[in-house]
Amino acid sequence: MIEAHGLTKRYGGKTAVDDLSFTVRPGVVTGFLGPNGAGKSTTIRMILGLDAPTAGRVRVNGREYVRQAAPLCEVGALLEARAVHPGRSARDHLRALAATVGVSRRRVDEVIGLAGLEAVAGKRVGGFSLGMGQRLGIAAALLGDPGTLILDEPVNGLDPEGVLWIRSLLTGLAAQGRTVFVSSHLISEMAVTAEQVIIVGRGRLIADTSVAALTVDGSLEEAFMALTRDDVEYRADTTAGLAGTGRR
Amino acid sequence: MSGITITAGAHAAGQVRLTQGRVARSEWIKLRSLRSTAWTLAAFVVVTAGTGILLCQNALSHLHQGKHLGTSPAVLSLYGAYLAPITIGVLGVLLATGEYSTGMIRATLAAVPRRLPVLWAKLGVFAAAAVVASEVTLLVTFLGGQALLAHTHAGASLADPGVARAVVGTGLYVTIVGLFGIALGFLLRNTAAAISTMFGVMLMLPVLANLLPPDIAGHIAPYLPSNAGQAIMAIHPIPATLAPWTGLTLFVGYAVLASAAAAITLIKRDA
Numbered sequence: 001m002i003e004a005h006g007l008t009k010r011y012g013g014k015t016a017v018d019d020l021s022f023t024v025r026p027g028v029v030t031g032f033l034g035p036n037g038a039g040k041s042t043t044i045r046m047i048l049g050l051d052a053p054t055a056g057r058v059r060v061n062g063r064e065y066v067r068q069a070a071p072l073c074e075v076g077a078l079l080e081a082r083a084v085h086p087g088r089s090a091r092d093h094l095r096a097l098a099a100t101v102g103v104s105r106r107r108v109d110e111v112i113g114l115a116g117l118e119a120v121a122g123k124r125v126g127g128f129s130l131g132m133g134q135r136l137g138i139a140a141a142l143l144g145d146p147g148t149l150i151l152d153e154p155v156n157g158l159d160p161e162g163v164l165w166i167r168s169l170l171t172g173l174a175a176q177g178r179t180v181f182v183s184s185h186l187i188s189e190m191a192v193t194a195e196q197v198i199i200v201g202r203g204r205l206i207a208d209t210s211v212a213a214l215t216v217d218g219s220l221e222e223a224f225m226a227l228t229r230d231d232v233e234y235r236a237d238t239t240a241g242l243a244g245t246g247r248r
Numbered sequence: 249m250s251g252i253t254i255t256a257g258a259h260a261a262g263q264v265r266l267t268q269g270r271v272a273r274s275e276w277i278k279l280r281s282l283r284s285t286a287w288t289l290a291a292f293v294v295v296t297a298g299t300g301i302l303l304c305q306n307a308l309s310h311l312h313q314g315k316h317l318g319t320s321p322a323v324l325s326l327y328g329a330y331l332a333p334i335t336i337g338v339l340g341v342l343l344a345t346g347e348y349s350t351g352m353i354r355a356t357l358a359a360v361p362r363r364l365p366v367l368w369a370k371l372g373v374f375a376a377a378a379v380v381a382s383e384v385t386l387l388v389t390f391l392g393g394q395a396l397l398a399h400t401h402a403g404a405s406l407a408d409p410g411v412a413r414a415v416v417g418t419g420l421y422v423t424i425v426g427l428f429g430i431a432l433g434f435l436l437r438n439t440a441a442a443i444s445t446m447f448g449v450m451l452m453l454p455v456l457a458n459l460l461p462p463d464i465a466g467h468i469a470p471y472l473p474s475n476a477g478q479a480i481m482a483i484h485p486i487p488a489t490l491a492p493w494t495g496l497t498l499f500v501g502y503a504v505l506a507s508a509a510a511a512i513t514l515i516k517r518d519a
Contacts, residue, residue, distance in 0.1 A: 045518075045519075048358045048361065049357070049358075049361040050354055050357055050358065050518065050519040051518040051519070052518060065361050066361040066362055068266075068361070069265050069266060070264045070265050070266055071266060071358070071359060071360070071361050072264075072266075072359050073264045075358075077358050079351075079354050079355070079358070082350075082351050083350075083351045083352055083353075083354040083355035083358075084350065084351070084352060084355065085278075085282065085346060085347070085350045085352040086350060087282045087283060087284060088278070088281050088282060089281065092277060092278075092281035093281075093355075095277050095281075096274045096275075096277040096278045096281070097274070097355060097359050099270055099271075099273045099274035099277055100266055100270055100271050100274045100359045100360055101264045101265060101266050101270060101359075102263065102264050102265065102267075102270050103264060140355065144264065
């Protein structure tokens, strides 16, 4: 369970996240959608305590993330930008993270297998493809067997097989009763994976509803374009035209 | 999917918890899993031992030519420690700034959101590794250098007054230079900025102080971080420098101040 109340982040004069309140419930995959620059990554960074909110608060399982006794076992996170030292092997990277809360080496090998990284686990991460980097990030997120998973753009750089893998992984994790919060700008991907969606634009909440409710009249993509029409910072004229046609 | 059930693996014993000791273990894994650590430590050993032995060799030829030595030859074998900022200091900086330049810091702080345990663990683990490396290197260099000078009247023994203190103290000085590097790295988060600051403070300030009028320099120079720390290397009292342990204590004070500033920055600034 993730609960945000009035979450706000300002950088100088620019408001990245503006009075955002939402609840992410366990048992379903919740998509976190928004155009580029909508404040998705900033929100995720605030959930994880990497950025301090200017106002408001966010709790994970009833408690601020900073106060968790075993952070890695409460929340597993995949961050958008690569958060790995390229000079370290995948296994050493995972072992170092696991050690912070005393997660066993056996579990490290387990997540390596789960992410399909056995063949490259001893290799330095600097030589990894984007897809392998994503798999390593997901392995790290699963290390502590957490009840809550927060994944920022998990399908970035994955091949079709990897995309399928992520889909079944996410729905499987949610079916086990975990909270699964996934940001993406790929609406079609979320349409097949997520049950709930939280849509943001320019840092503000636009919609917090089920995918089923949004797709009564058409596709999730059309609903998204209609909702975020006024909140996109840059859009080519042709796209705007097409979206308009679709709505009429 | 069987590998990700809630009861399997990680949570089995219900004893997963973040502790300072476990964060230290994590930092130890990080330290030894980077090749750059081994390379930089090797560079430190080569530079320190090489400088010490070369200077003793040089002293030996001076003595053979009947010249007088300006410096106690016991100290000569420790002179490589003057270059510590370039090796151990840089290693300390890289341990911190490497996290920021690669983005690893986000994974690190997401795993340890209280943040300060990471700083303490890095300082502690590095201090343990560096103190072993530097004490062994300096002791071996000292004994090697004195073996060269054994047949001259200039040789020194660890049993001579102040010699053991100088050898052991120099190892401590080198270690603290590295800790100062870690603090600067966390404070500035940028490799180039932290290394320039380290070189500026440790290597340039004493040179600049010497350009001041002597009566002013005399009031400033002994208290500069590197001069204060290097007071521990003296075997016989040197005028216009602090007493050995007084100097080293002042240098520790500078490192503590830098670490405190690093701690505040780590807590206050977004990662």
